[in-house]
Amino acid sequence: MKRKATIGLLLLFFFPFVWHANALISKGKKNVDIVAAPPNDDCANAIALTVNSDFLCTNTTSGTVAEATASGVVSGCPGTPANANDDVWYKFVATxxxxxxxxxxxxxxQTNMYYMVFDGGATGDCATMTGIFCGSTNPGTPTGLTVGNTYFISVFTDSPASGADTTFDICVGSTPTTPSNDDCANALAITNLPFNSSMDATSATNNAGFITSAGCMDLNDGVWYTVVGDGGKITITVTPDAWDAAIGVYEGSCGALTCVGDSNVGASGFVEAVAFTSTLNKTYYINIGYPSGTNDEPEGVFTLSATTDFLSIDDIVAKGFYYFPNPVENTLKMNANESIDQVSLYTILGREVKRLTQSLDLSAELDMSNLPAGTYYVRVTIGNANGSFKVIKN
Ligand SMILES: [Ca+2]
Ligand SMILES: [Ca+2]
Ligand SMILES: [Ca+2]
Known part of the structure; x- marks a missing residue:
């Protein structure tokens, strides 16, 4: 009875001071949010994470340690960081x-963050879980997991003081299956330029062995793409995650590849690029793999972009080229200071519908009178220069 009364007196005594302190904060800073502890402040309220099927981190979950309090969980994890006083909790089921x-x-x-992973067993029990992995490296890969068990992750900053305002995203990734374009014969066709795509080649294999072709460096057999030449300069750019990527571009056929170009100018994480002048309708093979003909090292996540300068007339304008009229009623007229060697007309889908090839001299006329109205591409060759432009047929 006496103790209760004492606590009541203490509360009465301290409450005005607490209220007063908050009022001062509110006065000094407008619109101060009084933030409650995050909903996942303790293990029992851990937020379930989506397990990604690869390392691309397509599914992430946003979090904050703002106003989080210490859970006081003893991890049994060697090297446990000392300052887990603003931990928030997540969980996932191992696949x-x-x-x-x-x-x-x-x-x-406070951006120096850690996490710890706990095995909660088949039932996902916070009371009996055991620490299995100290995440002092980011990213980290705990191994020896049991498929179907629930694993808890506590995330915290390494600040001795709690109350950091740090926000973050968290992702759980998995070793992907072998990519479908692991070998040349199953190369992914790039059908439209510009092209931009990310993939995870972590589980790519070296297939029948290293890729060697005179003029190109020896490479791991990584993952493969094809692109069909449009006559323009095609640029292949690979931005790898934390791995050393290289590019080989070839013509010919799988098993009988001829070097077109390669790139390996930097090490881990370095962007590689190959640019080549493509021949219309020729198929080019692109291998993205680790730069070695003796060591099979893992490939990884990368973004591939492929672009073309097909719609550029800079090179032929330099040879005095011009055309008129646009839109075209019946005839597109072209002139240049040098002999025009070839003129091809394409539909917007890339199908060639007309070609002029001989005795064009310094001027050429393309009869479009029998074509349906719409947008067309014109490809012009003057000596070793190519140019393309768009015309409208009325
Ligand atoms: Ca491969
Ligand atoms: Ca490289
Ligand atoms: Ca490899």
């Missing part, structure tokens, strides 16, 4: 014996 845990987009006053 493999290892998963990659990654914290992304860390922002705030």
């Amino acid at each position: 493999d014996t290892s998963h990659k845990i990654e914290l992304l987009n860390i922002a705030g006053s």
